[in-house]
Amino acid sequence: MRVPLHELLLRLAVAFSFVYPPIAAVADPDSWIGYFPAFIPASIELLHVFGALEIALALWIVFGRRIFIPSALAALLLLAIVVVNGAQFDVLFRDVSIALAALALAWLHLPKREAL
Amino acid sequence: MNKFIWILIIAIVVIVGAWFAYGRSGQPTASEIATTTPEAAAPVASTPQTVTVTYTDQGFSPATVNVAVGDTVRFVNQSTGDMWVGADEHPTHTSYDGTATRDHCADGANTNGSFDQCTRTAPGTAWSYTFTKAGSFDYHNHARASAGGTVVVQ
Numbered sequence: 001m002r003v004p005l006h007e008l009l010l011r012l013a014v015a016f017s018f019v020y021p022p023i024a025a026v027a028d029p030d031s032w033i034g035y036f037p038a039f040i041p042a043s044i045e046l047l048h049v050f051g052a053l054e055i056a057l058a059l060w061i062v063f064g065r066r067i068f069i070p071s072a073l074a075a076l077l078l079l080a081i082v083v084v085n086g087a088q089f090d091v092l093f094r095d096v097s098i099a100l101a102a103l104a105l106a107w108l109h110l111p112k113r114e115a116l
Numbered sequence: 117m118n119k120f121i122w123i124l125i126i127a128i129v130v131i132v133g134a135w136f137a138y139g140r141s142g143q144p145t146a147s148e149i150a151t152t153t154p155e156a157a158a159p160v161a162s163t164p165q166t167v168t169v170t171y172t173d174q175g176f177s178p179a180t181v182n183v184a185v186g187d188t189v190r191f192v193n194q195s196t197g198d199m200w201v202g203a204d205e206h207p208t209h210t211s212y213d214g215t216a217t218r219d220h221c222a223d224g225a226n227t228n229g230s231f232d233q234c235t236r237t238a239p240g241t242a243w244s245y246t247f248t249k250a251g252s253f254d255y256h257n258h259a260r261a262s263a264g265g266t267v268v269v270q
Contacts, residue, residue: 030200030236031207031217034261038173042197042259087256087264088206 014102015058022051037084071106075099176265188246198236200258
């Protein structure tokens with residue numbers, strides 16, 4: 001698989017935002033568990049399970065072929081985090097930018113486009 | 117192309133709408149701002165007061181309290197989850213005095229008097245903090261960052 005440099009950078013940019021939190025959460029789970037929405041009974045175990053899913057998503061985005069699904073999921077996830085933690089927007093505003101980057105990736109790999 | 121752009125626009129509108137409706141629920145409305153100014157009318161220094169803020173599953177109430185320097189705010193956890201009161205921003209808690217959690221918390225205890233509980237406590241517990249300087253201090257629950265409030269110290 002040959003990925004153009006600009007797309008590879010885009011993939012790495014989005015993937016990094018999903019790799020760093022689960023790694024940091026191993027040493028300091030309390031700093032990350034607070035981002036779960038109130039309706040989810042958050043726990044350290046759930047945090048790490050979610051972290052494993054984040055890493056899987058990141059690997060799919062970096063190494064996958066048809067990455068419309070993980071890119072769209074990444075965008076939705078990031079925007080959902082911003083929405084449910086609106087009070088912390090001063091920190092989370094960056095997630096909007098990363099979500100838009102993920103949407104760009106999704107657009108590049110829109111199923112109809114890839115079929116052409 | 118056009119379809120994708122329309123979906124994107126609709127998604128952005130929905131997200132922005134949801135953010136204003138739900139995400140900013142940690143911000144106080146005018147009716148939520150408490151008028152707890154125990155020493156506002158006192159012409160001379162009076163004895164320090166204690167103001168209680170209740171934390172439930174709906175967040176902190178009242179969302180904003182007004183106190184005087186030397187007053188204590190008591191945060192009572194009546195929610196079903198843990199509570200860890202800390203100054204904004206999440207997760208570093210630097211806005212009160214510039215020091216971060218890793219600087220002013222050690223083994224679950226506060227080491228320099230910063231506005232930070234430094235540990236999570238179970239439902240049914242309470243934590244008190246005495247404000248020794250004036251200012252407007254935003255805070256949140258470190259265990260649930262979407263819940264927050266403001267203490268105005270005059």
